[in-house]
Amino acid sequence: MKILVCVKQVPQKDAPLKLNESGAWIREDVSYEVNEPDAYALEEALRQKEKHSGEVVVITTGPTRAQQVLREALAKGADRAIHLEDPAFVGLDAFNTAKAIAAAIKDEKFDLIFTGLQSDDYGYAQTGVILAELLGWAHATIIMHIEKSETGIKVKRELESGYFQYVEMPLPAVLTIQSGINKLRYATLIGIKQAKNKPMRKVTMAEVQSAISPNLQKIEKLYIPHKAKKTVMLEGSPAEIAKNLVEKLKNEVRVL
Amino acid sequence: MAETILVVVEQREGKLNRVSYETLAGAQAIAAEMGWQLEAAVVGSGIADIAAEIAAKKVSKVYAVESPALAPYTPDGFVAALKELISSRRPRLVLMPHTYQVRDFAPKLATALASTLISDATGYVKDGDRVLFTRQMFQGKFSADVAFTGEPPYFATFQTGSYRGDQAAAGDAPAPVETVKVEIADGVVRNRPQLAFKEAKQAVDLTQAPIIVAVGRGIKEQKNIEIAKQLADLLDAELAASRPICDAGWLPMDRQIGSSGQTVAPKLYLALGISGAIQHVVGMKGARTIIAINKDADAPIFEIADYGIVANLFDIVPPLMEEIKKAKG
Numbered sequence A: 001m002k003i004l005v006c007v008k009q010v011p012q013k014d015a016p017l018k019l020n021e022s023g024a025w026i027r028e029d030v031s032y033e034v035n036e037p038d039a040y041a042l043e044e045a046l047r048q049k050e051k052h053s054g055e056v057v058v059i060t061t062g063p064t065r066a067q068q069v070l071r072e073a074l075a076k077g078a079d080r081a082i083h084l085e086d087p088a089f090v091g092l093d094a095f096n097t098a099k100a101i102a103a104a105i106k107d108e109k110f111d112l113i114f115t116g117l118q119s120d121d122y123g124y125a126q127t128g129v130i131l132a133e134l135l136g137w138a139h140a141t142i143i144m145h146i147e148k149s150e151t152g153i154k155v156k157r158e159l160e161s162g163y164f165q166y167v168e169m170p171l172p173a174v175l176t177i178q179s180g181i182n183k184l185r186y187a188t189l190i191g192i193k194q195a196k197n198k199p200m201r202k203v204t205m206a207e208v209q210s211a212i213s214p215n216l217q218k219i220e221k222l223y224i225p226h227k228a229k230k231t232v233m234l235e236g237s238p239a240e241i242a243k244n245l246v247e248k249l250k251n252e253v254r255v256l
Numbered sequence B: 001m002a003e004t005i006l007v008v009v010e011q012r013e014g015k016l017n018r019v020s021y022e023t024l025a026g027a028q029a030i031a032a033e034m035g036w037q038l039e040a041a042v043v044g045s046g047i048a049d050i051a052a053e054i055a056a057k058k059v060s061k062v063y064a065v066e067s068p069a070l071a072p073y074t075p076d077g078f079v080a081a082l083k084e085l086i087s088s089r090r091p092r093l094v095l096m097p098h099t100y101q102v103r104d105f106a107p108k109l110a111t112a113l114a115s116t117l118i119s120d121a122t123g124y125v126k127d128g129d130r131v132l133f134t135r136q137m138f139q140g141k142f143s144a145d146v147a148f149t150g151e152p153p154y155f156a157t158f159q160t161g162s163y164r165g166d167q168a169a170a171g172d173a174p175a176p177v178e179t180v181k182v183e184i185a186d187g188v189v190r191n192r193p194q195l196a197f198k199e200a201k202q203a204v205d206l207t208q209a210p211i212i213v214a215v216g217r218g219i220k221e222q223k224n225i226e227i228a229k230q231l232a233d234l235l236d237a238e239l240a241a242s243r244p245i246c247d248a249g250w251l252p253m254d255r256q257i258g259s260s261g262q263t264v265a266p267k268l269y270l271a272l273g274i275s276g277a278i279q280h281v282v283g284m285k286g287a288r289t290i291i292a293i294n295k296d297a298d299a300p301i302f303e304i305a306d307y308g309i310v311a312n313l314f315d316i317v318p319p320l321m322e323e324i325k326k327a328k329g
């Protein structure tokens, strides 16, 4: 099986984020990491390859710094990488990101494309599904298990409130992967060494420009959310806070 | 002619999903403020009852989009059906609840119509003759007001809890129901879904617990779960967790709170090192009192907490346990 995995670099979970001058985006001088479900998507692709042989290719769009997530993927066992490299990719909406990815892989023949179910920064929850429609492929979302079947694949979709559902579908297909589908591996030292010699194809904005169009949605304003509730903040030394909190538990929450 | 909003309500296996009323309430607000018309659609097979239920609400028309090929939900089937309806009726704005089912097909539908979807909105802002949608970004650390910049039809989905379903206004008289029979050719629907099921062992029922102590990734290591457990025992509370804790196997899945876990409304919810992502919050925001301990003052959990403590949980929990012991005598 030949599998493409879309991995995105996003600000680290604990990174302190600040608005930039435009008021419509953040200051980008923060630490980054791989979008969590994308790490699970990569792991799943590696496991499928180990079972059925084939190839795992990783792709990302973003500035030079985004290469880091591709390097990590190569170190974990991906065979090669594609980097659509330009800071301008960060500002694309999900439709355009999917179009750019589709354009970059037009000469390839994948059986499966995995994406994460949602990005931690934009949180569109759309890129994979849009990509499927652009390619004319079947898709399924929020996937927790994948196995080959006689005619294609059988996947387990997560539904709400603890429900699941099996779906049989043909190949090629796009699957959006949910965190927790498997247990992640760590890169080994040998893996990190080998990654240096693995192919990394660079694609410029100019090469995919004709495939993309003006964004169909635009962030007019980014801001700290308005508070819905009045929160009483308890302050002081840990001992004072503990005392104060127990007093609340006794007299206001009435659980002691 | 007035512009039209179309709300696509959700049905699963022949039953109306009640969150549809929340979207309807939001759509009624937009329609009133913009002076637009409001219509609704339900998609499936044998859905006349649901259409009639929706027709009792304040909408000018309900479409019952029918085909035997729509009996089990599939993205191919629903997109084929809705593409046909939307192409011919030309609503300006299509609104849906941001459910797992809608996430599965709405981006495909918008793409098939060369348009775009603003997903997971929590509200809207009128800006002249435009409607902007507000959505969370960066896991709830920021909100964004987002505009459509292309041509209609525009698509948006509302997050669960953005509007109150019980505020969806009823109509003076039932709205007309138009049955739209769609032809879905063989081969269009590629996925073959099986029935939804629940994983067998759901040993713990957290919905009845009066007090819940919940841990998130801030607990750092599996061995630290023990600290939370001791605190829970002292409070006669159940122990629960955010999803990453259960994904890692530090606590069993049936202790997970949130959209893919249990929904609880205890007297007290004590959140230790939980950031407050919306998928967690939907499972616990009904708690009578929420106390959050988080080292990040900007963590979204403080937006819904009644009491907040900005601190390292490992500094607070030990003295807290001492104080509780004292209080219990």
Ligand SMILES: Cc1cc2nc3c(=O)[nH]c(=O)nc-3n(C[C@H](O)[C@H](O)[C@H](O)COP(=O)(O)OP(=O)(O)OC[C@H]3O[C@@H](n4cnc5c(N)ncnc54)[C@H](O)[C@@H]3O)c2cc1C
Residues within 6 Å of the ligand: A013, A014, A117, A118, A142, B215, B216, B217, B218, B219, B241, B242, B243, B244, B245, B256, B257, B258, B259, B260, B261, B272, B273, B274, B275, B276, B277, B278, B279, B280, B283, B293, B294, B295, B296, B299, B311, B312, B313, B314
């Ligand atoms: C479709 C879908 C379904 C999902 N379903 C669920 C669900 O049902 N339930 C669920 O919980 N999540 C769910 N999620 C995941 C959700 O989006 C979040 O990723 C998750 O809730 C984050 O968990 P967390 O708060 O424990 O971790 P993080 O977001 O990593 O937060 C950890 C927090 O701990 C704080 N912290 C760190 N160290 C300390 C310390 N020493 N003391 C105090 N605080 C500290 C940090 O400041 C941070 O705020 C779902 C996601 C998707 C896309």
Ligand SMILES: Nc1ncnc2c1ncn2[C@@H]1O[C@H](COP(=O)(O)O)[C@@H](O)[C@H]1O
Residues within 6 Å of the ligand: A006, A007, A008, A009, A035, A037, A038, A059, A060, A061, A062, A094, A097, A114, A115, A116, A117, A118, A119, A122, A123, A124, A125, A126, A127, A128
């Ligand atoms: N810039 C990008 N580069 C590579 N993959 C991406 C990018 N943006 C989104 N994706 C993929 O699409 C998934 C869903 O992202 P989103 O639609 O933004 O929520 C992510 O988990 C990634 O797998």
